[in-house]
Amino acid sequence: MIDWAAFLVVAVAALVSSAVVVSLYSLGLRLLTTAGRIPTVEPAEFTGALAVVTPARAAKNAKKARKASKANPLTAGQKRLAQYSGYLCFLLCGLIVLYGVYLIVPALHR
Amino acid sequence: MDFSLIVVLVIALALIFDFTNGFHDTANAMATPIATGAMKPKVAVGVAAVLNLVGAFLSTEVAKTVSGGIIKEGDGGIQITPEMIFAGLIGAIVWNLITWLRGLPSSSSHALFGGLIGATIIGVGSQAVAYDVVLAKVILPALIAPITVGIVAFLATRLAYAITRRDAGKPDGRGGFRYAQIFSSSLVALSHGTNDAQKTMGVITLTLIAGGYQAVGSGPQFWVVACCAFAIAIGTYTGGWRIILTMGRGLTEIKPAQGFAAETSTAATILASSHLGFALSTTQVASGSVIGSGLGRRGSTVRWGMAGQIALGWLLTLPASAIMGAFAAGLALLGPIGILLDVVIGTVVVFVLFQWSKRDRVSHDNLHDIDDAGHVVKIKKTPRKPSRKDRQKVSL
Numbered sequence: 001m002i003d004w005a006a007f008l009v010v011a012v013a014a015l016v017s018s019a020v021v022v023s024l025y026s027l028g029l030r031l032l033t034t035a036g037r038i039p040t041v042e043p044a045e046f047t048g049a050l051a052v053v054t055p056a057r058a059a060k061n062a063k064k065a066r067k068a069s070k071a072n073p074l075t076a077g078q079k080r081l082a083q084y085s086g087y088l089c090f091l092l093c094g095l096i097v098l099y100g101v102y103l104i105v106p107a108l109h110r
Numbered sequence: 111m112d113f114s115l116i117v118v119l120v121i122a123l124a125l126i127f128d129f130t131n132g133f134h135d136t137a138n139a140m141a142t143p144i145a146t147g148a149m150k151p152k153v154a155v156g157v158a159a160v161l162n163l164v165g166a167f168l169s170t171e172v173a174k175t176v177s178g179g180i181i182k183e184g185d186g187g188i189q190i191t192p193e194m195i196f197a198g199l200i201g202a203i204v205w206n207l208i209t210w211l212r213g214l215p216s217s218s219s220h221a222l223f224g225g226l227i228g229a230t231i232i233g234v235g236s237q238a239v240a241y242d243v244v245l246a247k248v249i250l251p252a253l254i255a256p257i258t259v260g261i262v263a264f265l266a267t268r269l270a271y272a273i274t275r276r277d278a279g280k281p282d283g284r285g286g287f288r289y290a291q292i293f294s295s296s297l298v299a300l301s302h303g304t305n306d307a308q309k310t311m312g313v314i315t316l317t318l319i320a321g322g323y324q325a326v327g328s329g330p331q332f333w334v335v336a337c338c339a340f341a342i343a344i345g346t347y348t349g350g351w352r353i354i355l356t357m358g359r360g361l362t363e364i365k366p367a368q369g370f371a372a373e374t375s376t377a378a379t380i381l382a383s384s385h386l387g388f389a390l391s392t393t394q395v396a397s398g399s400v401i402g403s404g405l406g407r408r409g410s411t412v413r414w415g416m417a418g419q420i421a422l423g424w425l426l427t428l429p430a431s432a433i434m435g436a437f438a439a440g441l442a443l444l445g446p447i448g449i450l451l452d453v454v455i456g457t458v459v460v461f462v463l464f465q466w467s468k469r470d471r472v473s474h475d476n477l478h479d480i481d482d483a484g485h486v487v488k489i490k491k492t493p494r495k496p497s498r499k500d501r502q503k504v505s506l
Contacts, residue, residue: 003246006386007250007251007254009382009386011262013386014259014262014375014378014379014382015261015262015265018262018263018266018371018374018377018379019265022266022270022371022374023269025287025290026269026270026273026274026367027273029273029274029286029287030273030274030283032283032286033274033281038283039283039285039289040281040283041286041287041366042147043146043147043288044148045147046150046151046152061281061285068280068281094293097293097294100378101297101300104168104169104301104304104381104385105168107168
């Protein structure tokens, strides 16, 4: 009656897919950072925001990121390689997510 | 064809339930991106509403399961009547509003099943409920899912931090997770639409079948799908800000990497389970993954007191809405007068709860000015409104 195997399948599928998606995106960020293109995305500002960064703080962060990318020991070629690998990671990650959407729409795979 | 009054009442109530469902579950998808500032609150609920609307049209698989599944138990000899569905819906709506008032992310599906089970026990008899189905499909997943997804989110958070780790002081680009959060939370909203809007469609279809307006075994009609899709989308857009606060801040302080990890785990679990035909509670999955990601980041703390309150809410959801459904069913057995009494009492209760909520209004424009802001990070509680400096402390 109780389908333990199904529980296990769901758990394993969820674990593997989220680990892959999160790893790919993190790897993408890591590669961009290595390439000296450090993404600085500050929280959106809104009334009663839960996370707030002042403009001064944001400018400081951006400056720090620029400074860090200048001190990059990699050659231009290596940087480019890291950058494009990063984009590849994002692309793969996006494709996996699209596959997830494909899975929930029965009209697409029948 | 013209519908009898009771069928019209059931459809109306089902749509109201759908509204409370959307409203209750906005937090599942959008609490984390709002908490990390990945999206502005109004934008976030707007996106969630649109995706719920789209999601509701994408699939009717779950609706078919509901209209032919747990609720239909005992269909062999004992027929569930529109009156019982009506009573069950009243129980579910009232419980949803009570938990919303307390800011508890409780499962709307459990409220629905609880209400229907309670109403069936009173109206038909306890032999009409398939307890083994309830155990296997409702209670066990409710125990296992939050823990499983918590572990998944914990590992995902660890991975995200491990991969992006750099020497102290060097910028690590983790703010970039904010972009990812927009997509991952949208995926959660979409999967919510494909799941939860279906439950109401199932109930309406079941009523139409029981009333003889629709062939047995047929899927939901288009107008039912459209009405449910809009009801849940409007509910989502209205936004249960109290629950968003609890999920976004009450459990743990969420950073972008954690938010992304939590949302991805939530979406993966919901998608995997609905693909394999499992009815999981979106809410329980989302709360479990927030706790898991809270445990995954070094130096962050999970407030177990709040987690305990939420778990208590989950335990109570099924029996409490069952009791309310049973009460409503008892009245409904009196005949038309009982139904009228149900409507009047239900309206009064909803009105009182709504008035109650006005005492401490929580909305998108005052998310910060809540008393319990102090226990997120240990800042001193100040009697005045927090200044910009104070707010900055919160973000650090």
